[in-house]
Every structure is written in C-alpha cells, then in structure tokens.
Amino acid sequence: MATERLPRYVNPRKMADGKRGYYWARPAWAKPPAERHGKTCPVVSSTLGTDLATAITRANAINEAFDQWRKGEGAKLTPGTVRWLFDWYRKLERFTALRHNTRAGYKLAMEQVCAIEMRSGTLGQRRAPAIDATAADSLYKKAKAKHGDRQSAYMMQVCRLVWNQAARHHKQTGVKENPFAGMGIQSSSGAGRGNRAATRAEYDLYRATARAMGKQSMATAAAICFEACQRVYDAFGFEDPDKRVSRGVTWGGYVPAERIGLIQSKTGNVVDIPLVDGVGEDRVELYPELEAELARMERGADDALIVRDERTGKPYTPTYQVQLHRRIRKAAGLPDDLKFTSFRHGGITEIGDSGTDDVRAVSGHSTLEVTRIYNKANQEKARRIASRRREHIELVAAGAVANQGDDDAEG
Template sequence: MLAKRLKSGQVAYYWNARNADIRSGFSLHREALGTDYATAKNRADQLNLHLDDWRIGRGNRPLLETAANYGTVDWWIQTYLRSPAFEKLKERTKPTYRYQLGLLAELPTRTGHRVGHLAVKAITPAAVDKLYEALRGGKLGTKLRRANHTIDIAKKAWVVVQRTHPQLFPASNPFVGLTRFKTTGTIKPATRTEAFALSDAIWAYGHPHLAIVPLVCFEWLQRPENVLAGYLRWTDYRPRERPANVRIVHHKTGVEIWHPLEEAGIRFYPELEDRLAQLERLAIPVVVTPGIKGSNRPYSFSYAKRIVREARRAAGLPEHVTMTACRHGGMTELGDAELSEQGVMSLSGHRTPDAARGYVKKTDAQRLAAARKRRAWVAELEHAQYESQNGAGRRESE
C-alpha cells in the first residue's frame, strides 16, 4: 500500500501489484483506496490475500493442494487463512491470527529447519509441548500471554482444516489438553505522573505524535491499537457540530463516544489539549509517523511498541509503564474518583460491568475513601444511638 499527499494536503492511499507479478499475468494492477487509512488498509489486506492465492495457484484455489508444501504446517496455516472460519473474524482480529500462526511456523526445529516445513502429522502432543516451551521463551520463559494465545489460535485452526482434510491429520487435536502456565497477577496500571512522563520520553525521542497515545489512553480511555490504527482523527476533535467534544471509537466493541472536553468554559483535559495544540496536522489521523522514511502514516502496532519501549528505557521509567498500562491507569483513576459503574462505563465504552471491572484496579485511595465513609457511617450510627438513649432518659426524668 502506497501513500501520496494530494494538492489539498490530504493523504491518499493506493495499492500496487509488483511489476513482476503483472508481467506474469496477474490481472489487477493498481487500485485507489481513498483517504481513510483504516478502510484503505482493510481493502489492501484483501487484495494481498488475492495476490497470495494467485502466486500459489495462479488464482485457482484448489491448486493449493498441489503445491509443494501440501500437507505441511505451512499448508495447514495457509488453508486456514483462506477458510470461511477465518473470513468470519473481525478485521481487527485477523492480523493477530496471522501474526500468532506465523510465530508458530517460524519456530526453529532441532534439525535447523522451520516448524512450517514439518508435516502436519509430525505435530504430536509431545511436539506441542516443545512448541509451547519455545513460544514462552524456554522453560523459565515469561512470555506466557503470547504462548497461550498462539496455542488457542492453533487449536481452532487445527479443527477447521482437519474437518476437510482428515487424511492428513492425526485423529486427535494435539493442542487439546496441553498443560499451560497462567500469567500471575494483572496489568499494573500506570499513574497519571507515569503516563505524562512516558509521553515526555516519547516526545523527546523524536515521535511527538506517538507521544499523544499514552495520554489519550489515560485521559480519554481509548484503546492504544485504535489510536494507532487511525481511529482518532483531527476531524473528530472539537468538530464544528460538537465543539466541546471529541469522538472516541472503540473498534473492538463497535462503541463510539462523544467524550466531553469542557463545561462552562472549564476544560477537563487542559494538559492533553495543550499538547495536541503543539502538533502539526500532518494527516487526517492524529497519530502518524514523523515521515523521515517516507510519507506520514499511522504507526504499525509493533513499531509503536518498539519506539515506546526504547523511549521508556532511555528515560529510566519502570518497565510496566506501557500504552496499555496507561489505559488501565485512567480506568483506575475513575475508581479513585468514586464514579459509579454506570459512570465508568459511560466514559470507557465498556458494554458490561464485568468488562469494566477488570480495568479498575483496587488502590489505597479507594480503600481510604471506603474507610472514611465507613467511619462516617459508624459515627452517625453512634450519634443516633446516643440521641436515642439520652432522649429516652430525659423523657423519664420529666
């Protein structure tokens, strides 16, 4: 996908096939994808899959079974990624599935080859145990979330393809029944001070637009992947029709919120808005790359995480201070402010109380507020009892 700046200042996106593919007979040459990054990327992903199909079987899907890797792990994964089950997934989920299955296929074997080269029948329960160990980073590895997620996806993909090609698979699913390690504890929320310190560090690292993400996650509670994917646009920020609001999109749940920014001229997020005012509006999405190596465009999630990690370490901030931790910190601050669950959900975009509760961590501030209210209740109760007893005594003396 290519990005080009138009005379109007907008960035337009285009999809181009390689000249080598066109010379070999691929029929699609170029397609204009519009100016909305998220829409353009979804369409580009579809076109890339079509090109992949053509490269493997010259546009004929059944020829996938005659490819040289037929019956291998690579073939199994490719077949799943072209299945109706995969197509039914949400667009935001598909890249994760591709990435996690790619991790599995790229693991090295003892013979120096890739797991993707192995026959599907070679994936036994004992092999899965070794794959799981490698995914988590060794016997003492701590990448448990990544490893568990990969195993879950592989288990689903196995069921889908095994049903249509039973002759190539063992009778049982080797990913079922795996003894897995669970992550200990929950995500530690970033404090307000840590969120702003992370923003300062990223800004100083040469990525001012990316530096806005920790603050948007903390203050406006938007998911970091949504900000990075271009779902926070300048056209959403104080638009003419709603000058006191910003539109926050939660693509995971499909919820859109017009988040209030002020009341009676008093701003709710002056620090964040002051930083936004310092940014140059380089594209429709607020958060875009500096444009050092090409045009300004939204960050990939992996690239953004790398920049944040490097900036955090350069600034000497704790390792738990991530973009995700900033959103957890903002949600926890709502709990510290003693908002009701309805109030929390109205700002965060969660659809159920259970989903919101996982983000609002228990803190000393909340415990202090609870103890203060309890003491006030006890004092009021004791006062009522005292009044009741003394009142009865005065009536008897009269």
C-alpha cells in the same frame, strides 16, 4: 551391491564400527548469515543413522524444510503436513475475516510452530494427523523454552483453533482429534511478551517530558490513551491496512468542557464521552488532564486528526511513533517495559481500582449497538465511571499529601 539412490545433500559415511551411516550436509551457501525471504536457514547438518529407509525418510523431511526456506511462499506444500494445514486454515473465511493485526499475530505464531526443530527437519514437515497429546505437550515445552511463557501459550492456542477446524473437516484434512485441547494453558490476550499498566506518576512524567521535547502531540496521545482508555492505533489514527474501519480522534468531535467523540475501532462507531458532570457549584471536571493537553494543541479542521506529527503536520507512522516513544521514555528515565499501550492499561486499571468493574462504556472492549437509546445509556454510564474515577484520583492524591505531611513532621 548396486549404489543406492540418495536424496539431495545426503552423503554415505563409514562409521567407527565399520557400518555405513548417512549424513545430511547443509550446503555452504546456505549457512548463516545467508538469508532467503528475510530468514536464515532453519535446518542444520544432521546425522541420519545407519538404516537406509529411515535415513531417506529423515532426509526427505529435511529437504522439504530446506526447500520451504529457499523458495518461500512459492514452495510446494505436502498435503497433510503441519505447514500445509496452516496454509489450509489461512484460506478459510474465519481467518480472512479477522483484522489485520490478528491475522499477522496468527501467522507469526504458525511460522514459529512450523520452525520448531525435530530430530530431523522441523515440525512444519510432520504429518498433522500424527500429532497426539503427548507430542503437543512436548511442543509446548520446546516453544516455552525458546519463546517464553506468553508467546508459547499463544502459539498453542492458535494450534488449538486450527486443529479444531481441521477435525470438523477431517475428510479433507485427515485430522480427527484435537491434541491441543485441554492443555490447561491460561488464555493469552495476544502475541507478544505482555504489557503492564503505567502508573499515574509515570504518565504525568512522560507527558511533561514530551512537552519539554516539543512533542505536545505525544503528550496528548498519552492522555487520550490513559484518561479515555483508547487503543494506541485509535489515539494516533493509524490507518487500518484492510481499510475496513476508521480510526483516530478528530477535532470535530471535541467540544471543550462538554464532550469528546472517540472512535471505537472495533465497530467504527463514535461514542461521545462527557467531560463534565453537574452544573453550577456542583459542576465537576471529569478529565481535566486530558483537556489541559488538548488546550495546548493548535485546533485544526473538524475532520482533522487531533494527534499529528509536529514535523509534517501529517498523521504519525507506526514506526516513527515507536521510535519517538522510546526517545521520550529514555529522556524521562522511565523503565524500558513502559510501552505506549501501558497508558491505556493504566487508565483501565485505575478505573477498576476506583470500584468500577464494567469499563466497556469508555474502553470499547465490546461491540456497541448503533441506537440512540443505547448511546444515551452509554453516555450516562460513562459519566458515572468518570465521576467515581475522579473521586478515586483525588482520594489517592489527598492520601499522598497526608503521608508527606507526616514524614515532614517526623523529620
């Protein structure tokens, strides 16, 4: 019998029952901790069965996954596979027009989907048109077991977006149906493990600890996120990698005891938030905690960012900001799950607890039209939001004092 031509790394073996079987053996140089392009090899040595045709099919799928790992972005993609479909989607304008962080989250989810292990090879080597609803449900279970509820939901949502577009262009992609539609997965706000709201007590302790450590800028950034409900990258002025929008709160937009201009980086617009309400005896300070932190800062030029690294006088880098936040959190004895994003979440939650459902005038969740009339209406709404929030804060504080008094009396 002529010797069969076997794919790379495939060895014939005699089975216990005397039959000939086939085995794909990962080369020794590719075993972990060996890496290519920052990743360990996603495939392992595998049995391929005794049927030659089936063994060759499985081996080719494994070799394709192996080559993708070895060559990285330069590996040739097989048309019609899941990895090819993701690459096709990433070339569409609807993907390239997304913000940097969103694109990065999508790409991570796609890589995680492609890396899901199958009986032979990985999902990235499977034909995209062949995936049906049953397969999608099975993939979701595997993703949940490895990546948790939130990230696995995000992965399936990204697949739903991709397959939806693929079905619209079925002549090009071969995909006619979307197996990821109707899975009943609750919406996720993005990649990652989620976020919780910081309490005002945690926020107060964090700021006090940051000040004690000589990091006033971190206390001020926390106040901008918690009190003014700004996103972390807006509070710190992290540069947009795509350079499409401006970020950061500058000194020129801050008039003490009057207003502060905040960047809504979703639009690039600056919205003036009133800091007081009323006049004379009826005057109420709406953000005393925020203004107290700003007053501790050395005021810079009008175009200078308010939050800057004390060591250099320059804007924070995202990496150092995360490291410093961890140090402050640990020094304060605060829980590990308190992220910097928790401050914004806590501020928005506090507004909701005060009885205000629509926080867009402060938080910038939605796009704002650039008109003076709309901005005036927005400022008035922001003033009402802050007034009700301030009443809520004082009511909660008064209740806490009353409860302490009752405890002391009982004692």
